[in-house]
Amino acid sequence: MSISNITVFLPSVLTLIGIPGLESVQCWIGIPFCAMYLFALIGNSVLLIIIISEHSLHEPMYIFLGMLGVTDIVLGTSIVPKMLGIFWFHVPEIYFDSCLLQMGLIHTFECIESGILLAMALDRYVAICYPLRHGAIFTHQLVTQIGAVVTLRAAIPATPSLVLIKCRFQFYHTTIISHSYCEHMAIVKLAAENVQVNKIYGLFVAFAVVGFDLTFITLSYIQIFITVFRLPQKEARWKAFNTCIAHICVFLQLYLLAFFSFFTHRFGAHIPPYIHILFSSLYLLVPPFLNPLVYGAKTKQIRIHVVKMLCS
Template structure:
């Protein structure tokens, strides 16, 4: 990579793909409601949709962190930028960000599935699946999921936001 901006363009492309994928996880259910008048979301579909939504949000956060790292290297070490940010490294960063998102979000959904396997009603009346729709199915036994969900959200957001901020403060 000879250009200082090439990795940034790749990361912006990754963000675009992630945004399109995030929109496609919500859109089919909304179209089903408006076109076919099917307001229910089945529990397993809801869990899959929730996993996709939260994974894509975590991927976006990781890509923003990678963009901040790229700009840090471009500003502080412009002569070595091409040697550091190779196509292989950018690909590995994308893979790690995606894997991190999938691994961090999955345990929460496994806990939800295990806790709600004995409930009779598994139909949720919302345009897309969300935590509160699942919590309304049963009020008890959700403390573990709430704590784990908050831990994941604050860990990912706090970690990424802290390092993004440090990157830009140190660069300027």
């Protein structure tokens, strides 16, 4: 193990510098970030209140939507308050353990969100391809079990990475993180030790989880489209397809942003660092911001209850 002449042993505090290269305009960047976060917080909270209070919405599709809302609230809350503290109040310091907690929350709930989208795709697949068996298959017990499995599947792979960083990495080249939040690779690159194992493990988990979910989501929607286009009546085809439009929009915006952020980070060496950081931040902020809009606009039952709530 080779260690440079300048190292820090087990730092208790790290420094987040925000968006390198855009320090002078970070206060203005914080305004749209704050607006998206507040809208995501209010929009997802309203969805949760409606789903919990309306007994008619206690169905698998809406329960999964409620889970997605909780996930979006946690994701936004895990990064935006600290980010705004850096942008607006010049408080870049963060305790090392708090940084690891933030990293763990981000990666765990990203994985949970992906798992919920897979569950929603499978729910729509059964509802459209096997409508008479949907109620018997997607019981409340199964939905609860899916929620538990999705949460465990997200938490278990994230734990070894946190343990490796906490226990194995003791010497650090610097305590300054060139990012606006505690991103996994940004922390790993601080270490003076060999970080290759942690890099490989992080990539393996990301590809395994996202690859698995993306494959089965795609297969589900392919089978849904085949079934829908085989329906004899145009009205029935449109009604069946319309129930999936919101899910498809959410699915596309999440994974397109994820892949764009990933490939620019891994292969865009010539791209300025602030572009990487902006897109990685938007990847965490845009889905929670858009999801309530998409489901509020495209789901009739949600739209009716939102109007009822506003008018009462």
